[in-house]
Amino acid sequence: MASWGRRSTAVAHHMRAFFTANKTAQIRIGTRRYPFFNPAVSSALVPRPWPSIINMTSLFLVNRFTSSVAGSQAGSRHADDDNDDNLVKKELAVKMYSDMVTLQIMDTFFYEAQRQGRISFYMTSSGEEAINISSAAALGKDDIIMPQYREHGILLWRGFSLQEFANQCFGNKDDVGKGRQMPIHYGSSKHNFITVSSPIATQLPQAAGVAYSLKMDKKDACVVAFIGDGGTSQGDFHAGLNFAAVMEAPVIFVCRNNGWAISTPISEQFRSDGVAVKGQAYGIPSIRVDGTDALAVYSAIRAARNMAVNEQRPVLVETLAYRVGHHSTSDDSTKYRSLDEIEQWKTDRDPVNRFRKWVELNGWWSEREETELRSNLMRAIQVAEGRRKPPLTELFTDVYDLPPSNLVEQEKQLRETINKYPIDFPSDVSL
Amino acid sequence: MLGVVRQKMLGQSLPKIRPVVSVLRSYSSAAKQMTVRDALNSALDEEMSADPKVFLMGEEVGEYQGAYKISKGLLEKYGPERVRDTPITEAGFAGIGVGAAYYGLKPVVEFMTFNFSMQAIDHIINSAAKSNYMSAGQMSVPIVFRGPNGAAAGVGAQHSQCYAAWYASCPGLKVLTPYSSEDARGLLKAAIRDPDPVVFLENELLYGESFPVSDEVLDSSFCLPIGKAKIERVGRDVTITAFSRMVGHALKAAEILEKDGIDAEVINLRSIRPLDRSTINASVRKTNRLITVEEGFPQHGVGAEICASVVEESFAYLDAPVERIAGADIPMPYAANLERIAVPQVEDIVRAAKRACYRSVPLAAAA
Numbered sequence: 158m159a160s161w162g163r164r165s166t167a168v169a170h171h172m173r174a175f176f177t178a179n180k181t182a183q184i185r186i187g188t189r190r191y192p193f194f195n196p197a198v199s200s201a202l203v204p205r206p207w208p209s210i211i212n213m214t215s216l217f218l219v220n221r222f223t224s225s226v227a228g229s230q231a232g233s234r235h236a237d238d239d240n241d242d243n244l245v246k247k248e249l250a251v252k253m254y255s256d257m258v259t260l261q262i263m264d265t266f267f268y269e270a271q272r273q274g275r276i277s278f279y280m281t282s283s284g285e286e287a288i289n290i291s292s293a294a295a296l297g298k299d300d301i302i303m304p305q306y307r308e309h310g311i312l313l314w315r316g317f318s319l320q321e322f323a324n325q326c327f328g329n330k331d332d333v334g335k336g337r338q339m340p341i342h343y344g345s346s347k348h349n350f351i352t353v354s355s356p357i358a359t360q361l362p363q364a365a366g367v368a369y370s371l372k373m374d375k376k377d378a379c380v381v382a383f384i385g386d387g388g389t390s391q392g393d394f395h396a397g398l399n400f401a402a403v404m405e406a407p408v409i410f411v412c413r414n415n416g417w418a419i420s421t422p423i424s425e426q427f428r429s430d431g432v433a434v435k436g437q438a439y440g441i442p443s444i445r446v447d448g449t450d451a452l453a454v455y456s457a458i459r460a461a462r463n464m465a466v467n468e469q470r471p472v473l474v475e476t477l478a479y480r481v482g483h484h485s486t487s488d489d490s491t492k493y494r495s496l497d498e499i500e501q502w503k504t505d506r507d508p509v510n511r512f513r514k515w516v517e518l519n520g521w522w523s524e525r526e527e528t529e530l531r532s533n534l535m536r537a538i539q540v541a542e543g544r545r546k547p548p549l550t551e552l553f554t555d556v557y558d559l560p561p562s563n564l565v566e567q568e569k570q571l572r573e574t575i576n577k578y579p580i581d582f583p584s585d586v587s588l
Numbered sequence: 589m590l591g592v593v594r595q596k597m598l599g600q601s602l603p604k605i606r607p608v609v610s611v612l613r614s615y616s617s618a619a620k621q622m623t624v625r626d627a628l629n630s631a632l633d634e635e636m637s638a639d640p641k642v643f644l645m646g647e648e649v650g651e652y653q654g655a656y657k658i659s660k661g662l663l664e665k666y667g668p669e670r671v672r673d674t675p676i677t678e679a680g681f682a683g684i685g686v687g688a689a690y691y692g693l694k695p696v697v698e699f700m701t702f703n704f705s706m707q708a709i710d711h712i713i714n715s716a717a718k719s720n721y722m723s724a725g726q727m728s729v730p731i732v733f734r735g736p737n738g739a740a741a742g743v744g745a746q747h748s749q750c751y752a753a754w755y756a757s758c759p760g761l762k763v764l765t766p767y768s769s770e771d772a773r774g775l776l777k778a779a780i781r782d783p784d785p786v787v788f789l790e791n792e793l794l795y796g797e798s799f800p801v802s803d804e805v806l807d808s809s810f811c812l813p814i815g816k817a818k819i820e821r822v823g824r825d826v827t828i829t830a831f832s833r834m835v836g837h838a839l840k841a842a843e844i845l846e847k848d849g850i851d852a853e854v855i856n857l858r859s860i861r862p863l864d865r866s867t868i869n870a871s872v873r874k875t876n877r878l879i880t881v882e883e884g885f886p887q888h889g890v891g892a893e894i895c896a897s898v899v900e901e902s903f904a905y906l907d908a909p910v911e912r913i914a915g916a917d918i919p920m921p922y923a924a925n926l927e928r929i930a931v932p933q934v935e936d937i938v939r940a941a942k943r944a945c946y947r948s949v950p951l952a953a954a955a
Contacts, residue, residue, distance in 0.1 A: 301691075335724035344723045351690060352723040356714050362680045363715065366687025366695075373669060373693070396680030403675060404684075555725040556759050558783040561815070561862050 244456060247521050252314075253294050253451060254516045257286040257509045258527065260310045262534055263319065264482070267326055267340070271486040275542060276326045280341045282307045284481035287451040287508035288413055290314055292381065295458035299378040301349045301367055303360040306341055307413065308383050315348040319534055323541030330587070335555070336547040341485075358388040361397025361410065365471075368406035372469060379407040379465040381458075387418025389432050398439045401471040409461045410436065410473045413448065415480035420493040436473030448476030449508040452515070479506065548587040620806070625795040627769035628658045631776040632696065634808045636666055639694065642780055643670040645681050646698030646735075655700050656736065656795055682708030682733070686715045689731040694780060699735035702751045702789060716785040717760030729785045734776070737765075737789035738832060738883045739931050745919035750884030752831065755787040756861040757888075762786045762814055763861040765831040768799040771858055774812030782814060789860075791833045817864035819871070823853030826877040826941050829868060829894055831857040834881045834932060841937035850945055860890055868894060869902045876907040877944040881937055886914035908944045909952035913937060 245253070264281035271279040282289055289310025296302075302311055309322070321333060325343055328336035333345060334352070344352025351367075354360060364382035371378055388394060389412060401408050412432040416423055429435060436443035442464065446457040454476055461472040479502040483490045490499070516522045549571070553564045560568075575582045622630075636642045643666075648655045650663040650673040663671040674681040678699060685695035699705045705712065716729045738750040756763040762784055766772040772790070779786040804810060820835060821842050830838040835856045842852040853871055857864065872878050878898055880891030891912035898910060916930040942948050 303687075333724065333726075334722070337722050337724055342722070344726060346723070346726040352719065352727055354715055354719075354722075356710055359683060359710060359715055362677075362683025362711070363687030363690065365680075366684030366689075367691045368687075369684065370688045370691035370693045393679055393683060396677040396683065399675060400677065400680045400684060404672075551724075555721045555723075557720070557762070558728060563862065563865075 244459070245452060247519070249294060250516055250519070251521050253290050253455075254509075254512055254522055255526065255530065256293075256310065256314050257290045257451070257512060259319075259530055259534070260286050260289060260313055261509050262531055263313070263322065266534055266538055267322075268482070268486065270326070270538065271340075276340055278340045278486055279326065280306055280485040281482035282310055284479045284502060284506075284508065285413055285415060285448065285476075286310060287454050287512065288411070288448045288476045288478060291451045291454035292411060292458045295455050296381060296462060297378060299349065299376070300462070301351065301371070301378065301380045303351045303364045303367065303380060303382040304353050305357070305360065305383045305385055305388060305413075306353050306355070307385070309341065309343060312343055312345065312348060312350050315350065317343070317345060317348060317350075319537035320541060321345075323537050324544070327541045327544070328546060329541060329544040330547045331541075331544055332547065335551045337551075337555075358384060358391035358393035358397070360384075361388075361391075361393050362400055363397075364408045364410070365397050365401040365404060365406045368401065368408040368471075369404050372405070372407060377466060379409060379462060381409045381411060383411050383413060385418060386412065386414040386416065386423050386432065387421060387426055388412075389435060390426060394435075398436065398441060398471070398473070402439045402441050405470050407465040407469050408471045409458070409465050410441070410471060411458070412473065412475045413478065414475055415448075415478045417480045417484070417490070417494075419484040419488060420490070431477075432475040433473065436475075441471045441473050443473040443475065445475045445477065448478030449506050449511060451508060451512040478508070481507075545587055546585060550588075620801050620803075621798040622769040622801045622806075623796055623798050624766070624769050624772045624790070625656070625658060627772035627799075627801070628776055628790065628795075629660055629662075630806075631773045631780075632659065632662060633665070635777055635780040636662065636670060638808070639780075641692065642694045642696065643672065643688075644696045644698065645672040645674055645685055647674055647676060647681075647700055649673060649698050654698075656792060658790075658795070659698070678704050678708035679711065682711040683715070685731050685733075686711050686719075686729060689716070689729040689785075690719070690727050694730050694732075696732045696734060696780060699733065701740075701747055701792075702735050702737040703747055703749055705733065705735070705751065712755070712761070712785070712787070713758055717758050720784070721760060728783050730783045732776075732779045732782075732786045732788055734779075734788035734790060736792040736795075738791055739915070739920060739927070740792040742922060742924060742927065743920075744922040748920035750789075750882065750915070751787075752789055752860050752882070753884055753889045753893075755789075756863070756890065756893075758861075760785065761861060762859070763789065764814065764859050765789045765857065767794070767832055767835040767856050767858070769801050770799065770805045771812065771818075771856070773801075773805055774810055775814070775858060777811045778814050781811065786814075789832065794833055794836075797836075812858070815859050815862040815864060817858055817867040818856045819853065819867070820856045821852065821854040823851040823875065825851045825853075825875055826879060826944050827853045827855060827868070827871040827875045828879045828881060828937065828941065829855045829857055829891075830881040831860065831890070832883070834883055837932065837934050838881055838937055840934045841941065844934070844938050845941050848942070848947070850941060850947075852941055857890075863893065863897070865897045865901065869898060872898050872902050873905045876905050877941075878906070878910045879913060879937065879940045879944055880910070881913045881932055883915050883931060886912060886917055889914050908946065911940045911944060911951065913940055 264283060267279045268281055270276050285307060289308055293311040293314035324332040325334055326340040342353040360382050361384060364380045368380040414432055418426055431445060433443040433445040444457055447453045457474050461474050465472050481499060481503045553560060553568050644659055649659045650671045653660040682697055685697040688695045712733060716731055719727045719729050739748040752763060752765060755761055764775045764779055764786060766775045779788050820839060828838045838854045842854050845852050853875055855868060855871060880894045882890045891914055895910045913932045913936050918930060920930055921927055
């Protein structure tokens with residue numbers, strides 16, 4: 158079919174970026190461009206462990222960011238000349254790897270749960286585990302996260318338990334969100350993770366606002382706002398970035414460019430050279446990085462954070478990856494892209510496998526840990542499903558700081574009706 | 589007149605008719621006059637000095653001293669960190685305000701007119717209004733969105749719409765509509781101190797109008813309660829509800845009606861959400877007739893909500909059909925003669941009140 162063909166090539170374009178030394182296939186660090194994947198390493202389709210990346214260590218030395226605002230500052234700076242081996246020690250690497258695996262398994266289990274009708278909705282972050290976990294690892298716990306909707310890995314890293322995830326998805330009485338939000342729309346002020354808001358890109362100008370407040374408080378923290386490739390088309394993207402630059406707000410904009418916005422490939426989303434150039438247009442230092450490489454993302458975000466906090470300015474990080482899963486459980490992506498393409502990314506460019514090889518090479522992980530992880534997760538889901546849903550009181554609270562008179566009255570009326578007709582009242586709603 | 593019929597609806601008992609005298613916070617003996625503009629300016633000034641978390645943001649609020657000079661002198665006094673001029677992006681600065689409020693600051697976001705708030709309405713409704721609920725109380729949004737609302741003079745369709753009904757239909761928001769300088773001061777202070785998001789609808793034509801203010805009103809701790817209407821004029825024969833500029837029209841209409849022997853009670857709503865249903869219903873139970881007045885479009889307007897409330901709670905007390913006076917159901921025209929016809933005038937209120945009192949045939953009866 159004509160449209161099929163068009164779509165495939167559109168995505169192939171995105172894929173090709175990873176395999177050839179195309180213009181868009183380059184890692185740009187400062188003014189220098191490095192081929193994203195060394196063509197000399199011909200086994201391009203085989204997951205390469207650390208050794209192949211070592212050939213291009215310079216890729217991951219975040220040497221320079223440059224901003225190219227016409228007329229104003231075009232500064233460049235040198236970051237520390239760290240070898241990545243020193244940046245990620247064993248403890249950190251093991252935690253990163255186990256969280257990536259947990260995220261992957263958790264996504265699979267919840268996806269299946271939705272398919273079985275046990276929860277209403279779910280979104281996986283398959284293919285983007287490295288972006289999630291490495292970003293979280295590179296940030297501090299005081300850094301405020303303003304997610305889009307595919308960053309639950311960060312919550313996981315910060316200590317949101319499997320049980321809490323399950324509670325939110327099932328909307329039971331132990332849900333920290335009191336059963337108010339649909340699945341995936343997590344929020345936890347304790348973990349500095351702002352509640353997920355569905356309208357796309359609204360979190361971007363809001364991030365500038367939070368960052369401005371942090372700046373006024375002179376805190377040693379920044380805001381990290383996430384957006385997808387599709388979200389960069391929204392008006393709020395423009396307003397948010399422009400404003401953050403003008404206000405010199407310490408915010409890191411992380412664009413998860415995974416090639417797809419539901420069924421819209423990036424070639425139909427924008428005609429610019431990806432998203433990094435958009436950041437530049439606003440006078441924001443920008444970098445593009447391989448999102449399937451956990452260590453690359455880690456060092457890029459680390460450097461971005463230092464810049465944002467020490468120089469009090471926004472930074473844009475574009476991470477290139479591929480959305481292996483469907484957009485959500487309401488989507489069947491085989492309708493607009495080929496199975497082969499999905500399989501290829503799933504097996505050959507899986508960020509988890511890639512990182513495992515590095516971790517195993519260092520002797521830091523084994524099968525036993527893997528099995529233990531899976532059984533813990535299964536248990537959490539079973540427990541969550543069995544719990545009761547939130548009580549009636551939670552229907553009326555939090556609309557305002559204090560309950561308004563009309564809601565107080567309405568609740569009173571409702572309870573009186575329940576007392577009068579107890580048999581008709583559903584048994585799964587506790588009072 | 590119908591006798592009082594006790595009705596029990598689902599166990600809800602009738603609220604007592606509150607004594608009217610206590611509600612009469614009359615303008616005291618002080619002769620001091622203050623324009624609404626100065627009232628707003630002084631309220632902002634006092635709240636900003638009392639709480640360092642309060643800051644003002646909007647187009648032209650700083651260097652230009654405010655598009656309507658409401659923020660005059662504030663940039664000089666508090667500096668550019670607390671009085672921020674913004675680029676032209678309502679979506680941008682409304683979003684930034686919401687973000688700042690998530691973090692714990694208290695932004696006052698000014699829209700040049702609420703017509704432009706349409707470009708930011710997603711942040712107001714989907715973020716500001718709903719966040720506290722969606723986050724189960726973890727994220728409150730103590731923000732105030734303020735600016736002129738409703739018709740001005742000769743500015744056409746995109747500068748003249750009244751948004752009271754739109755914002756007031758959304759749970760999670762509070763919507764205030766000051767009329768006098770006392771209202772402006774008291775309600776703005778209350779709005780800034782309130783932990784919930786507030787939409788504060790001013791009126792451009794009222795900015796220059798002067799009202800008497802007592803010493804109590806001028807005190808920096810002065811604050812009006814949100815959700816309480818004010819009975820501007822006590823009457824016996826017909827209740828007229830109004831808000832913002834229409835309160836002035838209603839009061840003038842009441843003077844004209846008095847000469848014809850009709851004693852009108854004028855209620856200044858002050859707060860559209862929460863709506864002071866008990867004051868309105870108590871008044872209707874006393875007078876048995878109701879006219880609602882608003883500048884906005886008639887369909888799904890504030891008057892529709894008031895009519896429904898009265899029919900639900902005080903139906904047996906009504907002696908005449910309820911009538912709504914609203915702006916014409918058209919985008920506002922520019923030509924002065926057409927504009928005049930498109931907005932409620934004092935004569936419209938007088939005629940409607942007479943119809944309610946059966947001095948002429950009510951519209952409903954004529955159908």
